[in-house]
Amino acid sequence: MISEECLEEANQKLKQSTDAPDRTRKAVAREMCRLLESGQLKEDIDRESPDLDYLLSRLEIREGKDNPTLDMKWNHWLGQIDFFENGYDRYKV
Template identity: 30%
Template sequence: MDREELERELDEAFGGDEQTRRAISRQARDLADSGRVQTDFDYELTVDAVVDHLADAPDDHTLVERWNWWVGSLDLAEGGYQRFHVRPDIV
């Protein structure tokens, strides 16, 4: 997972400020490195996959809300994804 590429793609697709994109790219990299998505859902977590999943969130969601919406759905399906949430009050 290339964090810089993800930050560029997040900016293009959803905007948000640099600090938010950086926080989400760190969490996405940690999630990819954990191998959880590959193990639980049988696909590689790529930049395109992250952007595609975040695009599924409701249109009125901020970037942080989109990320947490998606990670929350992973957590509901398999559990253990809470640690990848981004706290909106710290970005």
């Protein structure tokens, strides 16, 4: 079960950094928390304690018409990790 605290924090941080639709933002927030709480990322990267800020930094959130959507960025980043360490496709939105 995903912690409500993580969901609220992730949704709030995404809301502050992107204008993605509510539904997309909540879906990405949910998968971010699932990934962090699974412990899989911690085992696969050279970072002692990945957190929401680390995940947000991977999304390169920026403004502009040529800017991919939040879910596209999330899924692309997961695809890159999955290329080297299998098992990340289940966190795509």
